[in-house]
Amino acid sequence: xxxxxxxTFLLGIFMMIFSSNMNAQLKPGxxxxxxxxxxxxEIVLESDVNEQMNYxxxxxxxxxxxxxxxxxxxxxxxxVYEAKKDTLIENRSAAIKEQANxxxxxxxxxxxxxxxxxxxxxxxxxxxxxxxIEKIDVDQYYGQAKYQRITEKADVxxxxxxxFYNLYKSQLPEVKDEISLAQIMMYPKLTEAHKEDLIxxxxxxxxxxxxGETFESQARIYSEDEGSAANGGLYxxxxxxxxxxxxxxxxxxxxxxxxxxxxxxxxxxxxxxxxKKSGKVYDARHILLKATPTDDEMKTAKAKxxxxxxxxxxxxxxxxxxxxxxxxxxxxxxNAGIIAGADGSDKxxxxxxxxxxxxxxxxxxxxxxxxxxxxEDNKRKVVKIIKxxxxxxxHQITMETDYNRIKxxxxxxxxxxxxxxxxxxxxxxxxxxxxxxYDACNFKANWKKxxxxx
Numbered sequence: 001x002x003x004x005x006x007x008t009f010l011l012g013i014f015m016m017i018f019s020s021n022m023n024a025q026l027k028p029g030x031x032x033x034x035x036x037x038x039x040x041x042e043i044v045l046e047s048d049v050n051e052q053m054n055y056x057x058x059x060x061x062x063x064x065x066x067x068x069x070x071x072x073x074x075x076x077x078x079x080v081y082e083a084k085k086d087t088l089i090e091n092r093s094a095a096i097k098e099q100a101n102x103x104x105x106x107x108x109x110x111x112x113x114x115x116x117x118x119x120x121x122x123x124x125x126x127x128x129x130x131x132x133i134e135k136i137d138v139d140q141y142y143g144q145a146k147y148q149r150i151t152e153k154a155d156v157x158x159x160x161x162x163x164f165y166n167l168y169k170s171q172l173p174e175v176k177d178e179i180s181l182a183q184i185m186m187y188p189k190l191t192e193a194h195k196e197d198l199i200x201x202x203x204x205x206x207x208x209x210x211x212g213e214t215f216e217s218q219a220r221i222y223s224e225d226e227g228s229a230a231n232g233g234l235y236x237x238x239x240x241x242x243x244x245x246x247x248x249x250x251x252x253x254x255x256x257x258x259x260x261x262x263x264x265x266x267x268x269x270x271x272x273x274x275x276k277k278s279g280k281v282y283d284a285r286h287i288l289l290k291a292t293p294t295d296d297e298m299k300t301a302k303a304k305x306x307x308x309x310x311x312x313x314x315x316x317x318x319x320x321x322x323x324x325x326x327x328x329x330x331x332x333x334x335n336a337g338i339i340a341g342a343d344g345s346d347k348x349x350x351x352x353x354x355x356x357x358x359x360x361x362x363x364x365x366x367x368x369x370x371x372x373x374x375x376e377d378n379k380r381k382v383v384k385i386i387k388x389x390x391x392x393x394x395h396q397i398t399m400e401t402d403y404n405r406i407k408x409x410x411x412x413x414x415x416x417x418x419x420x421x422x423x424x425x426x427x428x429x430x431x432x433x434x435x436x437x438y439d440a441c442n443f444k445a446n447w448k449k450x451x452x453x454x
Contacts, residue, residue, distance in 0.1 A: 037074050037447075038433045040081035044073045046435075067441035074432075074447060075423055080139050082426060083146035092141060094281075098237045100134035102227045109226045150422050151415040156407060164410035165399055172397040172406075177350040179361075180390040182319055182337035184308065185329040185375075185382050187266075188293035188301035198269045198289045202262040205287060206271050209259065215273045215285050224268070225288040233273075233285035240280040247272065251284045267291070267380075293381055298374060301383045305372040309385050312369065319369070319387050329377070337387070345404055347392060357386060364388045420445070 037044040052069045083089050104126070111117040114126060123129040156164075165172075190198075205218050219233030228235055240248065246265040254260055254274035262269050268290040275283035293301070308326055311317040317325075323337030332339060341348040353361070360370040369387045376382065392401075399406060423445060432447055 034435070036070055036435050036438070037077075038431070039074055039077045040430055042077040042081045044070065044077055048073055067438065067443065070434075070438060070441065071443050071445070071447070074434075075419070075445070076139070076143050078423055078426060078430065079146040079150075079419070080142045081430070082422075083142035083149075086146065086149065089142065089145045089149065093138070094237045095239055095242070096137045096141060097134055098235070100130055100137055101231075102235070103133050103137075104130050105230050106227050108230055147415075147419065151418050154411060154415045154418060156410045156414055160414075161403070161407045161410050162399070164413065165406050168409075169397070172409075174394060174396050175392070175402065175405075177394050178341075178347040178392040179350055179353075179388060180346045180392070181339045181348060181357075181361075182323065182387045182389050183329065183332060183339055183384050184305065184319075184323050184327045184337055185332070185377060185384045186301055186305055186326065187328045187380065187382055188297045190291055190293060190297060194294065194297070195264075195269075195291075198291070199262045201289060202269055202271050202287065206259055206261075215259065215287075219285055219287045222289070223287040224290045225286065228286065233287055234275070234283065235286070236283045238282050238284060247286070251282060252277070264291075290380075298381065298383065302372040302374075305383050305385055309369055309372065328382075338389070339386075343405070343408060345408075346389075347405075360386065361388060366391050 034046040035043055036046045036049050049066060049070050052073065053064045053066060056064050056069070108114060108117055111120070118125065118129060121129060123132070201222075205222055209215050209218055214232075216232030216234070219229055223229040223233050225233070235243075238248075238251075240252075242248075243251070244265045244267070246263050247270060250260045250263045250270075251272050251274055254272065256274055256276055258274060260270075260272040262271055268288055270286045270288050273285045275285060277283075305326075308317075308322050312319050312322055320336035323333050327333035327337060329337075338346050339348065340346065342352070350358075356373070356375055360373050364370065366388060370385050372383050372385050374381065375384050395401065397405065427446055427449065432449065434441075434447060
């Protein structure tokens with residue numbers, strides 16, 4: 001790809017860096033490191049540059065110039081540095097720290113013990129690993145927030161889209177085989193007997209706590225929340241609006257150390273203990289018993305979905321109306337059930353579709369609907385039917401077939417130009433130091449603050 005186009009605009013690089021950072025930061029070799037650059041009081045490590053190069057290679061990039069990757073990381077760090085000074089961007093340090101702790105606990109739940117996990121990820125202790133996770137989340141939050149603040153008014157006119165296409169059409173990639181899909185997703189309903197059993201179990205746990213057991217120990221034994229069970233059910237520094245509404249309503253109505261009656265949420269049934277509350281922030285422990293449907297409950301949900309499919313096929317109801325009326329998926333039910341692709345459009349690359357869905361779609365034509373099948377959504381069992389709305393063979397991008405895609409590319413280019421302008425405006429007043437090993441790099445921006453020859 002020529003430098004003239006660089007379709008991997010800063011937004012793309014920015015999202016790539018942060019979507020991969022969780023894995024990148026927790027790989028062998030993390031502890032062997034050095035400083036590549038300092039921007040304000042933000043640091044780019046040599047391992048950051050190497051990890052992004054390795055990630056790009058894994059994604060099939062043909063060119064991996066180390067100088068380019070360092071420059072992208074420096075640009076992102078400058079955004080983070082400026083975001084932390086921006087009074088219009090909320091300081092979420094406390095929430096991010098707790099989020100990092102929750103991620104740590106979730107990772108820990110996948111190993112037999114803490115030592116095994118730390119050894120696997122090449123960290124010396126828990127403090128070091130939590131700090132690494134927190135650093136990633138802080139950079140992601142502040143970098144994205146500043147990016148959005150700078151580019152929030154960006155837009156492109158139809159003429160600008162046309163100009164972009166005419167200028168770059170010879171360099172635009174071929175579109176792979178794509179399909180458009182719509183779905184109706186349902187959470188299987190629990191029987192009253194099943195609900196009563198979960199409530200009864202939680203009441204017994206609460207009774208045992210009243211009898212002398214600690215909430216913490218009971219959470220470790222019984223809670224099915226992978227994010228908090230190992231920590232005795234504890235969530236710290238919970239901001240108002242962060243938890244699902246039934247959880248928050250119950251927690252905020254408790255006195256400190258009081259335990260709620262069993263309450264129902266979309267995840268199952270909980271008992272909650274309020275630890276402390278200060279304004280809109282609180283600490284709480286909970287014990288969760290998930291609403292995992294039985295085989296019979298799954299069959300009942302499938303039968304209901306099959307009858308809905310029958311109404312659609314018979315022409316008594318459109319798929320759009322059925323999705324709005326019956327689907328439990330809030331992401332798609334208000335949009336005719338349409339599943340968005342990675343770029344936000346209604347087109348999905350066929351090869352990126354999960355195996356479970358690919359199997360159900362095998363042999364279907366445009367307009368066909370699958371039989372009801374089991375799937376998983378956010379770690380919950382669900383049943384679905386999926387309609388294959390359209391099939392788009394591989395083709396070269398054109399204005400006629402891919403206007404929205406081209407518009408997004410043109411918009412990303414404009415956003416990139418806005419970011420570059422912002423970065424250049426901050427160079428004269430920002431402390432920047434780049435390690436000598438990069439002296440030979442020809443950066444696009446004047447990071448080295450060299451005098452410009454007339």
